[in-house]
Amino acid sequence: MATDGEKKKAASTTKRTLHYYWQVTRKHFGLFSLLMVSTFLFVALLSYGNPYVMSLVVDKVSAGPVPSDQVFSVFGPFIFALIAINVCGQAASKLQDYAMYKLQIAASYDLATMSFDALCNQSMSFHSNRFGGTLVSQTAKFMSAYQLLLETITFPFLPVACSIIFTCAILAPRVPVYVAILMALLALYACVSYYMYKRILHLNEQAAGAQNHLSGELSDSVANILAVKTYGREDYERGLFDAANKDVVARDSKRMQASLTRGIVTACIAVTIMAAVSVFIAGGNAWYGITPGTLVMMFTYTYTVTNQFNFINNGLQRFNRAFGDASGMTAALDEPRLVADAPDAFDLEAREGAIDFAGIGFDYVDGGVKTRVFDGFDLHIPAGQRVGLVGASGAGKTTLTKLLLRLSDIQEGGIEIDGQNIADATQRSLRRQIAYVPQESLLFHRSVAENIAYGRPDATMEEIREAARRANALEFIERLPQGFDTVTGERGVKLSGGQRQRIAIARAILADCPILVLDEATSALDSESEKMVQDALEELMRGRTAVVVAHRLSTVAGLDRIVVLEGGRVVEDGPHAELIEAGGVYADLWNRQTGAYLD
CATH class of the missing domain: 3.40.50.300 (P-loop containing nucleotide triphosphate hydrolases)
Incomplete structure (x- = not known):
């Protein structure tokens, strides 16, 4: 059973998620408004306009037979109205699709940018304490959760609101007692659904957290697959993965049980509503003199609004899943930046x-x-x-x-x-202002040339080649299958340690910064390569401030x-x-x- 603290945390996270989603939605408010208006028209015309016109036709027919030669003169306006309603309704439907797609595309771009900027601008302490795979998973879920929320608002929830408005507006003047009873039952339905929704919100957050942990375990094992295989630890890693996988199953099962319980309770209320409408339809004409057309409207509108309320249960379940999926990235976005620029920060320039x-x-x-x-x-x-x-x-x-x-x-x-x-x-x-070469070379899954030019992307190919030559990397690069166009693999996995390090040194040479920081930069090189690279570094360091971290003292002796x-x-x-x-x-x-x- 969840504690009060867990429930409050889930509610707070939900509010923060909505805050970030609203920031993005507000940028595209025109598309959002178009989506809402088109949905309103779609429901009004197709779900309520058609039955309303048909009720008028039923009343006309029930009033007495119409001669065959007067069918079009009597029913012509109704036929025209039905055609117009359906044309406009279908147009609204396509407009709804257009607004939905455009908003999802635009919002996905903004959410991806928001997440990328937040992760890139976080401190190294932040990243050191998190799985890279988990952060990638959280970003993907954060984006997909917005799409799920938007679809849930557009299809179950907005039509429900429209249904209530139209049902009251059309039926209340004709059968006020029936509408009062119907609204009371629907209010009970909504309150029970919302209460049960809040009770299980934290279960979705826990389930999403378990799934993110599973992604992190998988990413960690795959990223270190060489260590797994060389130490024969496949079974151990399988055990860790299996434990995380079983945690996902357990938490998903709890979420499923809670959702099924909520569905059973709300289904009972839906049956009660349909029982009430059955009584009114059966005795409506005898007790209140309700016309056949109005009886048709009562049944059709009640069935429509009840059916829409049935979707609320599914919609709330999707809400739960969306907020649970988004919770991980929401927490990351809320994380304070341990290293942040001052509001009036200036651009530093190292002159000496x-x-x-x-x-x-x-x-x-x-x-x-x-x-x-x-x-x-x-x-x-x-x-x-x-x-x-x-x-x-x-x-x-x-x-x-x-x-x-x-x-x-x-x-x-x-x-x-x-x-x-x-x-x-x-x-x-x-x-x-600082060229940094760490102990473990940092290479991207890109070409050799792109990796060398990373600190100076406008460098010419000749400058890239010269930097590679000075770092004693040119010879082995030219022997690669595609030379400078060879893709190095994730983290440079296709290259040896010494080759990766020489490319990283070539990158620092090309960057040509006034300050140079070398953190065990030559530790991965063999003796011959180290001598050549040391000569290159001597040239590079001349006239520059250099800070060299080394355990191998021969590196710093000179x-x-x-x-x-x-x-x-x-x-x-x-x-x-x-x-x-x-x-x-x-x-x-x-x-x-x-x-x-x-x-």
Whole structure:
């Protein structure tokens, strides 16, 4: 049984979902209005206009026989009215289809853009704690849920409202008692349906959450299929997937049982309504002098409105499913952006490339637990200096580069580039001043040329080739089946680790930014390739500020300066030769890696 907290959360999520959907609908209000008006006309003409004219025909026929030569003169106006009603009704139906399709297409574009922008502008902490496959699934469901809601409003719910209006307007002047009883029963039907709808809303959210988790498990296993196979863990992954799949079945079963219960209750009310209309139709003429035409209208209109109310049960079930499916992305859209541009953020331009970390305080939060990484951290890197960051794992090396890129925001102190506080600059302008090559190369499922030119899409083919040559990548690229047009596969899976890394380095070379950040950028290369790439990086770093994170100390030994981090603090700082002579932490690390001994 759901707790009050779960029900309140589901209701709050529903309101937020409607908020986002209304934002999109409001942009296309003309199409939305056209859809509503055409639906109103469609129901009015075909569901109510036809029976009304037919009731007049029945009354005319019941009044007495019409001579055969007077059929068209007597019934001609009715025939013309029926033809006109059906022509206009069908036109309204096609107009309804047009407005529906156009609105769904336009809204899907806007919702996809909204979701993409929200996910792309979220912090790395946000993405680190979520399955990529789950986010993709949530985005698809968020878009399809809007279409489901729109269709549900247009077909079951708007016709129900129209049916009530037309039934009251046409029958109330003729049989007010009957209309009063009918409306009371329909109100009871609507209240019971809504009450039961609210009771099971959270079940749909839970079912959608289970389905998203299932998608995430599948995505995680497929993305790491090599690890699954090489460790023979197919059965283990099958177990995780099966557990998630069984959770989906269990939650869908609960949703089904609740929906069936609601359907049985509302069906009983529908039977009661039809029993009431049967009594009135049977005795209407005898008790109240109701004409045959009006009796036909009573039955037809009551059957129509009751049938429409039957669809409400299905419509509410679709509402439940839609809001449940949309809940995951709604929560993601509501998630505060941990790294956001200031309202008056300026475009940063690194003229020289000097970097200053002043009084940095930073806590890493994982699972609600804070871990202090930096406390009052200071570091000055002059323009054009090549600095290596070394230290044991967890010392804060990579974290420092991520703070420089504003992939996470500091809690205390400030980071400046050429005296400009990066917190006051736009993230986009900041990152366009820094060429970043991480330990794991980041390649798209696109051509080699597109991957190299990613940081500078206007580059010519000659510039792309030159960047590849300087990164020692040209030779192997030209041996690929389609050369620079070869598609690398998802995350560059078609290439070796060293090849992927050299393409990533070529991308940084082509970007030609004033600041260069290398995070274990040569770790995947063999010794020969590393020497060639190091030569290319030496050329690239000349005249630029470079921050190089490395565990392999030979990578940083030739740099201008080496900063040794330990527990988020600078414990040693200086050129390679001085640190070796000092015999401290760096010298100890060097000796372990090279097997050398200090004199």
